[in-house]
Amino acid sequence: MPTERTSAENRVEVLLPSLGISVVEGTIVRWRKQAGDAVVYEEPICDIATDKIESELPAPATGTLVEILVEEGETVDVGTALAIVETDQERADAIAAQQASVLDAAYGVHVQPGEEGAVSPVVARLAQDLGVDLATVKGTGAGGRVRKQDVIAAAEHDKLAARYEPPPPVALSHMRRSIGAHMKRSLDTAATVTSWIEVDFSAIERTRMEIGTTALPIVAKATLQTLAEFPDLNAWIDGERFTRHETVNLGVAVAIDGGLIVPVVRSAQELSVLELASAIRDLAQRARSGELAPDELADGTFTITNPGQFGTVMATPVISQPQVAILDIEAIVRRPVAVEDEIAIRPICILGLSWDHRALDGAIAARFLGALRARLEAWGGG
Amino acid sequence: MQLTYLEAITDALRCALRDDERVFLLGEDIGVMGGAFKVTAGLFDEFGPDRVIDTPISEEAIVGGAVGAAIVGMRPVCEMQFADFVACGFDQLVNVAGKLHYRLGLAAPIVLRLPSGGGVAGGPYHSANPEAWFVHAPGLKVVAPSTAEDAKGLLLAAIADPNPVVFMEHKGLYRRVRGEVPEEPYETPFEARTVRDGDELVVITYGAMVHAALAAIEQLDGASIRLLDLRSLEPLDEEAILAAARDCSKVVIVDEANYSCAIGAQVSSLIAERAFEDLDGPIIRVATPDVPIPFAPELERAVLPSVERIRAACEELLAY
Numbered sequence: 066m067p068t069e070r071t072s073a074e075n076r077v078e079v080l081l082p083s084l085g086i087s088v089v090e091g092t093i094v095r096w097r098k099q100a101g102d103a104v105v106y107e108e109p110i111c112d113i114a115t116d117k118i119e120s121e122l123p124a125p126a127t128g129t130l131v132e133i134l135v136e137e138g139e140t141v142d143v144g145t146a147l148a149i150v151e152t153d154q155e156r157a158d159a160i161a162a163q164q165a166s167v168l169d170a171a172y173g174v175h176v177q178p179g180e181e182g183a184v185s186p187v188v189a190r191l192a193q194d195l196g197v198d199l200a201t202v203k204g205t206g207a208g209g210r211v212r213k214q215d216v217i218a219a220a221e222h223d224k225l226a227a228r229y230e231p232p233p234p235v236a237l238s239h240m241r242r243s244i245g246a247h248m249k250r251s252l253d254t255a256a257t258v259t260s261w262i263e264v265d266f267s268a269i270e271r272t273r274m275e276i277g278t279t280a281l282p283i284v285a286k287a288t289l290q291t292l293a294e295f296p297d298l299n300a301w302i303d304g305e306r307f308t309r310h311e312t313v314n315l316g317v318a319v320a321i322d323g324g325l326i327v328p329v330v331r332s333a334q335e336l337s338v339l340e341l342a343s344a345i346r347d348l349a350q351r352a353r354s355g356e357l358a359p360d361e362l363a364d365g366t367f368t369i370t371n372p373g374q375f376g377t378v379m380a381t382p383v384i385s386q387p388q389v390a391i392l393d394i395e396a397i398v399r400r401p402v403a404v405e406d407e408i409a410i411r412p413i414c415i416l417g418l419s420w421d422h423r424a425l426d427g428a429i430a431a432r433f434l435g436a437l438r439a440r441l442e443a444w445g446g447g
Numbered sequence: 448m449q450l451t452y453l454e455a456i457t458d459a460l461r462c463a464l465r466d467d468e469r470v471f472l473l474g475e476d477i478g479v480m481g482g483a484f485k486v487t488a489g490l491f492d493e494f495g496p497d498r499v500i501d502t503p504i505s506e507e508a509i510v511g512g513a514v515g516a517a518i519v520g521m522r523p524v525c526e527m528q529f530a531d532f533v534a535c536g537f538d539q540l541v542n543v544a545g546k547l548h549y550r551l552g553l554a555a556p557i558v559l560r561l562p563s564g565g566g567v568a569g570g571p572y573h574s575a576n577p578e579a580w581f582v583h584a585p586g587l588k589v590v591a592p593s594t595a596e597d598a599k600g601l602l603l604a605a606i607a608d609p610n611p612v613v614f615m616e617h618k619g620l621y622r623r624v625r626g627e628v629p630e631e632p633y634e635t636p637f638e639a640r641t642v643r644d645g646d647e648l649v650v651i652t653y654g655a656m657v658h659a660a661l662a663a664i665e666q667l668d669g670a671s672i673r674l675l676d677l678r679s680l681e682p683l684d685e686e687a688i689l690a691a692a693r694d695c696s697k698v699v700i701v702d703e704a705n706y707s708c709a710i711g712a713q714v715s716s717l718i719a720e721r722a723f724e725d726l727d728g729p730i731i732r733v734a735t736p737d738v739p740i741p742f743a744p745e746l747e748r749a750v751l752p753s754v755e756r757i758r759a760a761c762e763e764l765l766a767y
Contacts, residue, residue, distance in 0.1 A: 168749055175763065176728065176729060176731065176763045176764055176767045185696075185726055185727045185728060186723050186724045186725070186726050186727075187696045187724065187725045187726055187727045188727060190724050190725075206766065206767050207766050207767050210767065212727055212767070213696045213727040214647075
């Protein structure tokens with residue numbers, strides 16, 4: 066049962082409410098407000114009696130009681146309009162704001178900044194830990210207070226702003242400059258392309274265990290045999306002149322203190338695996354002890370480099386000028402591979418060949434690597 | 448399965464009654480009628496009058512009977528019709544159950560379910576949050592879930608616990624909160640839960656105020672605010688509270704309970720004692736003032752911590 070009804074804009078009728086089940090009428094006992102009086106929402110405006118109860122009737126809105134429709138002592142039906150209140154929104158808002166401020170005073174939380182320059186415990190601690198001078202920090206908190214975030218931001222800023230001072234440079238060694246010039250000249254000169262092939266080293270591993278060498282002399286022997294089938298790779302190129310060699314002077318890259326040196330095994334195609342092993346070992350030892358003669362570094366026609374002992378699996382080696390190709394042997398790694406329709410664990414090595422596109426084309430390089438793989442995978446005996 | 452907070456409590460009771468024959472329920476009108484809030488609806492029919500027991504209107508008898516049953520090896524779960532009425536069972540709970548192990552070396556594995564909280568126009572006798580009384584008394588544990596999932600897990604953990612556990616279930620959440628609840632029985636540890644992460648400010652609360660705080664935080668777009676739901680009030684998850692205070696350096700604590708000596712006062716004291724060096728502002732508490740809960744909805748809304756009051760407290764502290 067409604068207790069009010071809006072009859073026109075800002076005019077609200079006050080209705081006699083139902084004051085209980087089976088109560089159908091009520092009597093106005095007394096008007097507490099008269100026409101023209103200001104009223105506040107929920108403020109009692111009159112007393113009503115029924116046969117069960119006597120009760121107060123609250124104002125339905127804040128405004129002015131403009132008209133009384135039922136006089137004291139009269140009995141009317143539930144739902145009858147008793148009076149009209151003209152609402153005053155401005156006054157209602159003002160009262161709501163006043164109530165809000167009373168509530169705020171009672172329950173509101175207000176954080177008061179400390180006196181100027183006072184810092185919180187975390188700001189004091191962080192400033193000390195991070196080496197921030199608080200006098201230089203601009204606070205972004207209430208009243209310019211320095212906050213935790215401000216100290217952290219200041220420390221970050223100090224770190225970024227500090228200039229990096231590198232240690233003084235030192236001059237490159239003669240060997241470094243020489244290697245650098247040689248490598249840069251090769252890359253500037255050759256049209257270098259690198260091709261890779263995966264090789265199953267099972268047979269090589271078996272053989273090297275039997276004869277007690279590393280894989281290097283066996284791969285070297287297989288390479289020399291394969292070069293006989295692909296003589297265009299055992300060659301020099303110098304501008305527009307191409308030299309194909311009958312004999313293989315095999316360069317073997319050796320890492321030495323402070324650089325790299327490539328001694329040469331002359332007429333390497335004549336040597337057996339064990340002879341190659343012995344020759345390479347001898348050259349490498351003398352390279353490290355600085356005892357090589359100048360002619361032992363000259364006249365290479367093809368080069369092998371073997372950095373795989375450190376675990377790397379691929380590289381793009383730089384061709385030693387004026388040769389046309391270099392073979393790179395990387396780490397032998399046990400991998401799951403497909404053998405027919407089964408998965409097997411095999412020692413796999415990726416061989417890389419950098420070659421000069423001025424001297425030859427990809428088909429020859431690919432066929433060379435394929436033939437080398439076939440030879441290595443079928444390797445038997447020494 | 449999707450359950451309301453209330454259904455999750457019923458489900459936990461059903462799981463416990465099925466899995467452990469020592470478990471039984473007792474309370475006023477919890478049997479045939481299914482409880483004033485229908486939390487035990489259906490359990491009388493399923494488990495019978497020996498395991499879902501209607502008691503006289505005497506909280507002292509309910510708690511006292513439960514203590515006796517626990518001593519002989521049962522696992523009683525008592526319902527107070529409203530948390531307010533636990534006052535009538537106070538002596539049996541605080542002086543008998545809480546001190547039983549200390550005095551006699553006897554376990555008292557009883558659970559007291561307290562339908563608590565305001566916001567439902569219940570007036571001064573049906574709206575209380577009396578958890579601090581029991582946190583203050585030695586020998587009792589107190590937990591207060593805010594979600595359906597935690598309601599089931601914390602209640603099962605409470606029933607399994609060998610100590611008396613006061614289980615605060617918020618009436619305002621009964622049908623308002625709903626969530627995914629695992630079907631099988633599980634126990635939720637008596638530890639705090641990070642509702643959402645953040646590092647500029649942390650709001651620490653529990654129960655229905657978790658939802659009010661979340662609504663307030665969502666209105667503060669852009670600020671990195673953490674929300675910690677305590678879940679267990681005794682024991683208090685001190686590590687989680689201190690870690691949150693250290694990370695965020697600004698703390699707002701919300702209690703629906705009356706301000707003085709509320710759980711939030713204990714949390715505030717803990718942070719002041721052990722995380723002082725990490726604070727970047729005063730610890731702010733939002734709570735119900737020390738008045739009874741008024742009957743009129745307008746007045747009740749005015750005294751209970753509102754989303755607006757929590758948001759205003761966060762805003763002021765963030766700006767500090």
